[in-house]
Amino acid sequence: MKPLLLLFCLLVILQNLSAQSPDYIAVRKKNGRTIKNFYAGSQILFQTNNGSYVQGPIKMLRNDTVFVLLYDIRFFATTFGTLVKDTISVQTLAFNYKEIKRIQLSKKPGFVRRTVGPLLMFGGAGYFTLNLLNGTFFSSSVSDEEKLRTAAIAAGLFGVGYLITRLFSSDGFSKAKHKIIYVDL
DSSP states (O other): OHHHHHHHHHHHHHHHHHOOOOOEEEEEOTTSOEEEEEOTTSEEEEEETTSOEEEEEEEEEETTEEEEEEEEEEEEEOTTSOEEEEEEEEEEEEEEGGGEEEEBOOSSOOHIIIIIHHHHHHHHHHHHHHHHHHHHHTTOOTTSHHHHHHHHHHHHHHHHHHHHHHHTOOOSBOOTTSEEEEEOO
16 A cells, blocks of 8 residues: 555656646737736737738647637528538647737727727817807807807817827737747746
């Protein structure tokens, strides 16, 4: 019994000693701060240097190469007249990490771009329109100094909202200033 227990403990220790940490790809800022890491098994969407996009789970990372699974999924008609999704084929494509131009980091836009910019544009345009309609229907002067000041404020709000949507626009991909690094452990 003792030799069997000793053999079992030895095998467990040897398994832990031979285990290797997984390699990964890191997207980092210029100062070296990590933005996001991609490991084997995680979903990835990236653009290659030739402009094509690749999306799928990472099968493995080895020797500066990223192996991505590509699924060919199509719809087929059934005898009942409905459509069923089915996987036709699965391919593994290999890419050197230097072939990756940019990687998608986030899917949804930030709070400022999603809400603040459109709200300012909608509020500015609405107030400007309301000011013009009130001047037209109630026969008040639109060129009055107070009305011009409120119209200028409304136009300014619309302009600030437009600038926010343009300045904070992002498609969720890494920028040219970010570094894509292969970390070999």
